[in-house]
Amino acid sequence: MNEEAPMRVQFTLMDAVRLGHEYIRRRLDRSLINIASIALGLSFYTTMVISDLLYSTSARLGGGQVAVESYQYWLVAVALVVSIVGITNAMLIAVYERYREIGTMKCLGALDKHIVLLFLVESFYQGLLGGLIGFVLGLASAVVITGFAAGFDIVLYAPKLSLVSIFVGSVSLATALSMVATLYPAWRASQLNPVEALRYEL
Amino acid sequence: MSYENVIELRDLQRYYQMGAETVKALDGVDLEIKRGEYLSIVGPSGSGKTTLFNLVGGLDKPTKGSVFIDGVDISQLDAYELAWLRCRKIGYIFQSFNLIQVLTALENVSLPTVFAGTPHDEGLKKAEKLLEQVGLGERLHHRPTELSAGQQQRVAIARALANDPAIILADEPTGNLDLNTGMEIIDLLHGLNKMRGLTLVAATHDLKMIKASDRIVWMRDGVVEKVERG
Numbered sequence: 374m375n376e377e378a379p380m381r382v383q384f385t386l387m388d389a390v391r392l393g394h395e396y397i398r399r400r401l402d403r404s405l406i407n408i409a410s411i412a413l414g415l416s417f418y419t420t421m422v423i424s425d426l427l428y429s430t431s432a433r434l435g436g437g438q439v440a441v442e443s444y445q446y447w448l449v450a451v452a453l454v455v456s457i458v459g460i461t462n463a464m465l466i467a468v469y470e471r472y473r474e475i476g477t478m479k480c481l482g483a484l485d486k487h488i489v490l491l492f493l494v495e496s497f498y499q500g501l502l503g504g505l506i507g508f509v510l511g512l513a514s515a516v517v518i519t520g521f522a523a524g525f526d527i528v529l530y531a532p533k534l535s536l537v538s539i540f541v542g543s544v545s546l547a548t549a550l551s552m553v554a555t556l557y558p559a560w561r562a563s564q565l566n567p568v569e570a571l572r573y574e575l
Numbered sequence: 576m577s578y579e580n581v582i583e584l585r586d587l588q589r590y591y592q593m594g595a596e597t598v599k600a601l602d603g604v605d606l607e608i609k610r611g612e613y614l615s616i617v618g619p620s621g622s623g624k625t626t627l628f629n630l631v632g633g634l635d636k637p638t639k640g641s642v643f644i645d646g647v648d649i650s651q652l653d654a655y656e657l658a659w660l661r662c663r664k665i666g667y668i669f670q671s672f673n674l675i676q677v678l679t680a681l682e683n684v685s686l687p688t689v690f691a692g693t694p695h696d697e698g699l700k701k702a703e704k705l706l707e708q709v710g711l712g713e714r715l716h717h718r719p720t721e722l723s724a725g726q727q728q729r730v731a732i733a734r735a736l737a738n739d740p741a742i743i744l745a746d747e748p749t750g751n752l753d754l755n756t757g758m759e760i761i762d763l764l765h766g767l768n769k770m771r772g773l774t775l776v777a778a779t780h781d782l783k784m785i786k787a788s789d790r791i792v793w794m795r796d797g798v799v800e801k802v803e804r805g
Contacts, residue, residue, distance in 0.1 A: 380659040383692035391695075399677040477673040480634065481734075482662025482690035484654060567634045571673065 384487040386494075393494035403467055404499055407460050407551065411503030412510065414456030415547045418449045419511025422539050424519050430531045431523035439522050457554040460499075464492065464558035475562050476570025485563035492559035493552055500551025504544035511543070580643075581741055581774045582608035582631060587640040589626050600626040602797035603640070610741070611772045613765065615785045615805070618794035624778040627794070628746045631776065632665055633657050645741070662690045666735025668764075670747035672727040674719040680706060680730045681715040687737040698737075705733040709763060725756035732763060736771075743767070745777040749784060761787055 397404045425441045432439075468475070475488055516528050589601040601623045608614055616624050629635040630642055633649050641648045644664060652660065661667075674683050681702050688698030706715055709729040719727050728748060735743055745764065749757035765787045768775040777784060785791055786805070793800040 380656050381692075382655070382658045382662045382690045384690055388689050392689075395682070396677055473671075473673055474675050477675065478686075479658075480632070480661055480667045480673075481687045482658050484658050487690075568629050571634075571669065 382482040382484060382487075384483065384490070386490070389487070389490045389494045393491055393498060396491075396495055397498050400467075403463065403470075404495070406463050407496070407499045408503040408506065410456045410459040410463070411500055411547050411551050412507040414453045414550075415504055415507030415543055416510035416514065417452045418546070419508050419539065419543045420514045420518065421445055421449050422543070423512055423515035423536070426535055426539065427515060427519040427523065427527050427531055431519070431527050434527075434530060436523050436527075439519075453550060457550055460496070460551055460554035461557060464496065464555050465561070468492075468558050468562040471562070472565065472570045472573040475565050476567040476573070479565070479567040479570070488563040488565075489559045492555050492562060496551045496555035496559075497548055500548035501544065503551065504547025507547055508540055508543045579609060580607045581610045581645060582606070582776070583643040583646075584627075584631070585641045585643070587627070587630060587642065588638045589623075589630060589635065590638045599797050601630070601637075604794075604797075604799055606792065606799065608774060608776060610774055611768070612790060613768045613775045613788045613805075614777070615788040615791045616776065616778045616794060617780070617785055617791055618800070622794040623797040624794055625746060626797075628744055628776075628778050631742075632667060632744050633660050658690075662687060663738050664740050664742060666738075666740040666743045668728070668731050668735050668743060668745040668748045670750040672719070672724075672731045672751075674727055674730055674734075676719055679716045679718055680711060680722065680733075683719070683730055684733045684737055687734060691738045693738075702733070702737060705736055706730070709733045723756075724752055725759060728752060728756075728760050729763070732760070732767075736767070740773070742774045742776065745775065745779075747779055747781075748777060749779065749781045757781060758783060 421441050428439050428441065478488065516525065519527060584604050584606040587601055587604040588599070591598045591600055604623075604627065616627060618624050626635070630637055633642075633644075633652070636650060641650055643649070644660065649657065649660060675686065678686070681699060684702035684705055685698040688701060689695075693701070703712075703715060706712060709732055711726060711729050711733070714722060714726060719730070722730065743764070748764065749760055752760060761781070761784050764775060764777070767773050777788070779785060788805045790805055791803040793803070
């Protein structure tokens, strides 16, 4: 044995990404629930933001004065909170499902922070995917909703830069929310005592 | 540095609090295990075998007393050093295999090399070689659900060897296997013990495993009842 080597286990972000990717790919059904949850919440959000943009574009071009009401933003906030709670719930179940695996990983040398990292990588993936899907859905429904009020061609006149920044903003929001929702389950997983985790029968 | 006794237990105690009652799972165990020795720990369920296994493996902390691995008192180690010990010095084999279900045999075996900081390709190559050694060269890309119980335990053995540990801890490794498969696993473990000079500590009920071992530690009610030469 090499005594000079530092007595430190290693687990890089790349390792976590590789492993997290496998978890999502091979347990797709559970991941899909989270992705759907974030996509629905986010599509509602993007619908509102893009509608707002399209209405103001229409107003600028001399169209009717239609606007997104402020209570609708409250509904968006509620929708996002609901999707966060849904993800936290689904991830907690995922932690219970993987009790023994987490215990095993700890036996093989995983530190608490490695377990947290693994769950966060998964939620990052889910948030990113959910965000992309949610944006596309939101864009489509915003175009349909405003189309009847202000004409479907209005989307062509909307400032491109604003659309891009809404895209970046929504996908980042989705990813951040997904990761925030996973913090508590990930922390719970990392605190597992390997002895108890290995004895656990699902 | 190399100590002749790779494992030393000094007055090892582990109590559990069950409501108002204190359960003495281990009540003062002294034991020395030599490098390359094959030791069986035998006793009825509840005699403290698994507790002993967990303490030696650094998975649990003693209430009192110490576990020395290569002369180091492991209760003095911090979380990082303990993880390193589990990763590099000790290989674990369980009754219920505990393979990661979403990963293939090859990925399961290479997982410990990830934590050891081995480059990815090198870890996979090592895992492939180990799987060939345990007779699963044709099953590299099968997942645990696609393998028989005996094959799963072989994967678990290959995984335990992934970082060339000094010690293999096996908790009832044949407990979930039929007679013949169990026999094959015992032969495999025994061979590794002899050929690689690995120290093998196995908690077991299995008479065939007991017969193959160098020394047998009989436990009862948290203490060592007797020690026999195999």
